[in-house]
Structure formats: structure tokens, C-alpha cells
Amino acid sequence: MNAKLNKSHYGYLFIAPFFISFGIFGLIPILYTLYLSFMKWDGFSDPVYVGFANYSRLLHDSFFYQTIGNTLIIWIMSIIPQLVLALVLALILNEKFIRGKHFFRAIYFFPHIVTPVTLAVLFFLMFDWQTGTVNKILMSIGMVEDPINWFNSPMWSRIIVATVICWQYFGFNMIVFIAGLQSVPNEVFEAAEVDGATKWQTITRITLPMLRPVFLFTFITSVIGGLQLFDSALMLGDGPGNTTRTMVMYLYQTAFKTFDYSYGAAVAYGIFIVVMIFTAFTARLTMKKE
């Protein structure tokens, strides 16, 4: 008994590296950022305490509000087609009669493992209005007369950013949904077939309700991920009138381009609050429907 008790201390030893590493590289930076957000500091002279000055500046910063709006719009434009496409493909590829399942799954998944920066540069080049492939194709099939200047239009710029993200994530979500579908026991479907349910009835009455938890989980986690959009958006630029500048891009530019670390710290906490609000809001909305 005594020996067993002693052994239990090894539990602390085994979990200690996590807490040490998280403390140093996670928690201290977060607290230090909080401290900086109450300071005035340019990176060279000593920080000066300024109270809530950075936060009141943030509350009146129309650029910040614009980035919240941009991020939300781009997120909504990418999440809806992304989840619909993922769901439809998952339902199709879960059917027994489809051949080449693995082949299709692998192709749809592939864009997910390519670096987001690379994908965004690729799209940037393809949509370049003078040299890009997209305009060349549209003109050669006669859909447009003159090349479209995509990145001059706020709407098109946002659609392109959303397309990159949608294109990158639908395959991943599809794999998640297929995994969810395969965890439904086969007997359920067999029973439905015996009872004479049509394909459509099986999908709407059995498959979709069973997939609901997985779907909601994906949706809620995508709020956290989607609102932190950075890599691919940065590559596609601020857009006309800053219409594709996301919240994290604004944080990066404030802190590491204009070197206003203390205001950047307030922006970081502003983003944190926005993300928390929208996560809670989405979680509540989906719970309510339950």
C-alpha cells in the first residue's frame, strides 16, 4: 500500500513538463501582454503606466471595428459552403455503391495539408487581373470581354479569401463527418431498410440527426479558428479600403510593423474578448435549437 502511494507521485512528475512549458511559453506571455496593455511602450524607453488609455483608444478605433466585420463576413462566406460541401460529399462517399472512395477522399483532403501561405500565393497569382489564369479562362470561353480586376473590388477580394479557406478545409471537415457517420452502427441502417424507408427518409430522419453532435462541434470550433484567420489573408493583402484585413492581421501590423507593442497588446485582448463572445453566442444558439 505504501509503495503504491509513493508511486502516485510519479503522476505529478509525468504531467509536470506540460505545466512548466505552458507556464513559460503560454501563461507568462499572456500575463505580460495584459500588463503591457496598461502601459505606453514603444519598445525602447521604459514602459509608462497609462491605465485604460489603450482600451479606450481601442473602443474608438474604427479600423478595429472594420477588421471585426471583415473577419466575420469572410468567416460566414467560407463556413457555409464549406460545411454544406463537406456534408454532401461525406454522405455520398459513405454509400456502399461508390467506387474509388479512397481516391476521392485523398484528392479532397490534399489541399488541407498544403501550407496556407502557399495556397494563398497560388490563388493570388491565379486571380491576378493581367496575368492570372482565371481571367484567361473566362475570356477564352467568352464569359467576360475584359479582364476583371478582382482585387480592386471589396466583394471579390473577400470572396477570394473565403474561397481559399473553404477550399482548404472542406476536405478536412468531410473526413470528420465520414468518421462520424461510420460510428453510427450498421444495424440502424439495416433496420431502416427492412422497415422500407427510402434513401431520402433514411438520410433526413436517421443519418443527419445522428451526425448532429459532430456537426455542431465542427461549427463551434470553426468559430475559434475562423476568427483567428491570418496566414492566407495576410498573403492576399489588406484589400481595397482595408476590406480583407482581419483582426489578427491588425494585431500583427500594430505590434510588429508599426512597433506599437502596448496598443497591440490591447488589440490582442480585444480580439480575445470578441472571440469569446462569438463562441459563447454560437454555442448558445446551437444549444437553444436542441
Place this chain on the structure above:
Amino acid sequence: MHKQNFSKIIIYCFLIVVALMCLVPFYSMFITSTHTNSDIARKLLLLPGDQFFENYNRLIGTVNIWRGFINTTFITVTATVLNVYFAALAGYGFSKYHFRFKNVLFLFVLGTMMIPGQLGIIGFYRLMETFHMLDTYWPLILPAISNAFGIFLMRQFADSSVPMEVIESARMDGYGEIQLFNRIVLPMMSPAIATLGIFAFIGKWNDFLTPLIVLFDNDKQTLPVMIASVKSQFSSDFGAQYVGIVISVVPILIFFSFMSKRIISGVAAGAVKG
């Protein structure tokens, strides 16, 4: 029967159209990288040309992209090994040992997953400056030790697939606790290690913000940051830009074509647990 065949054809057409949407941008990338800038500007290019090495030489003359490749590989492999080992260690610790505050501590671990990654980035930069770790790989590698998702995954696996009897009998045989973990438990956890390894590898390979702010020396830079700098340095040299992205895609393509079954089933396994 006739109607059924018809709907099958529609479904296959849909699958093929989506597959083409995934592949055409990559095809266009390969094709365009083999033409001169003036052809890229004037024509719709559908077939390969012979200018790849011209474009390649202009690119390589300014940006040492293979160096970025080696750097990223080194960082990713090291970080993935740390990530997986310490996640397995902590997951096993939470699963098989009974200690005070265990549940509270585990909830804390899960709670850290909710924190957006950029929240502490400014403090992180400052702290690395104080530690004299800027422009080194330490800030990119060491934080891999604390991966909450990995601990969650490993605990689940240890709960279900590492029987207490095996641990007890190893103790009878005189194994110390750490030795027991390294020699007996770790090999038993290899399916979960493969799953987590894939997640960790992809995540680290694509990491962009942290290397962008902590590394200054061009020769130390990672591949994603190099691609970003190719875009700004070669803003009017489209051929060179296309070659840059070809180089960053091809190794992933080769890796994926050999490992796709394993990667996809790993992602599916991780998703069900998550």
C-alpha cells in the same frame, strides 16, 4: 433501375467536378511555372513549356528556398518528437496515476485549448528577447512540449488500451516508473502516437506567425515565410513565384501520395476522439 443508373451518373459527375476543382489550381501551377513571364502575361497556358530552369535559377539566385526546406524539416521533426513524447507522458500520467487535484488539473489542461494562439504573442516576443532566444529555433521547438489536445488524445488511448495488469507485472519485474513508461507503455501507445504525430507534423510544418516574428536571419527562415518573401521580392516575376510554390507543394504531394491512407485514417481517428 434506369432511374437509379441515371442518379449514379449525376453523383459521379459531381464527385469528378469537385475533384477537378481541387486539382486544376495545382495543374495550372505546374504548367505556368514552365513558361516565360511574357507568355504568362499574354496567353492561357494549358501545356508545359521549357522555361522551368530559367525561372528556377532566377528564384534560387535570390532566395535559398531549399535552405528553408531543410530548416522547416529540422524544426518540424524536432518539435513533433517533443510534442508526441511529452503528450504521451502526461496522458499516461493522467490515466494511470491517482494524485490529488488530478481532475482539476486535467480540466485546466483542456481549458488551455480554448485560448486563442495570438493572445500572448507580444509577451512571447518580449520574453524570448529577454531569454536571448530571438533568431534561434528554441521559441519554435520548446513550446511543443505543452500540447493540450495531444494529452487529451493520449489519455483517452491510455484509458482504453493500456491495461493496468501490464503495468503491475512490469513493476513486479522490477521496472522503475520512468523506465516502465519508456520501454513498455510507449510502444503500446504507438497507434495514438501515429495519429498525434500527423496532426503535430502538419500543424508545425505550416506554422507561419511565430517564425515570422522571432526569426530575422534569412538563412534561418522557414519555408512558409520564405514563400511569403518570394511573393514580395518577385512581385513582377511571375515565373519565379510559380516555381517557388511548386517547390513548396511537390514534397508534400510526394509524401501524401505514399501516406494518404495513413494520414486520412489518422485524422479520422483523431476527429472521433476530439
